[in-house]
Amino acid sequence: MMTSVKELVRPPSGRAVGIFKVDIDKRWCDCGEFQALHYPCSHVIAACSFIHHDYMMYVSSKYTLQCIFDVYKEEFPAIPLQSYWQEYNGTELCHNLAMRRDPKGRPQCTRIHTEMDQREKNTHPNRN
Numbered sequence: 001m002m003t004s005v006k007e008l009v010r011p012p013s014g015r016a017v018g019i020f021k022v023d024i025d026k027r028w029c030d031c032g033e034f035q036a037l038h039y040p041c042s043h044v045i046a047a048c049s050f051i052h053h054d055y056m057m058y059v060s061s062k063y064t065l066q067c068i069f070d071v072y073k074e075e076f077p078a079i080p081l082q083s084y085w086q087e088y089n090g091t092e093l094c095h096n097l098a099m100r101r102d103p104k105g106r107p108q109c110t111r112i113h114t115e116m117d118q119r120e121k122n123t124h125p126n127r128n
């Protein structure tokens with residue numbers, strides 16, 4: 001069932017008030033929030049109120065406590081002592097020493113000085 005919802009209050013996001021088409025059966029709203037979040041936007045809540053539907057039935061099961069409990073239902077294996085770890089035989093990567101930054105002070109300037117820099121240096125009153 002397609003419903004048209006007219007906003008009466010300017011939304012906090014700053015956009016202008018508008019008229020939005022809502023299709024509750026297809027779980028679709030013009031604003032796109034309902035499809036993206038799987039959670040009723042203000043337009044869907046208004047449309048549900050108009051047809052005396054409980055909007056909570058359109059909240060995705062992803063938002064339920066049971067879903068969160070199911071995520072953490074799996075047990076995490078304990079990490080054994082390091083002496084029980086198997087020896088690593090894979091590829092070893094090393095950092096490039098040339099890329100190493102001087103740990104103290106400011107990084108050195110790598111800018112290439114040009115003819116323009118020379119001219120500025122000569123015309124500066126304090127440096128002559």
Ligand SMILES: [Zn+2]
Binds near residue numbers: 029032041044
């Ligand atoms: Zn909407």
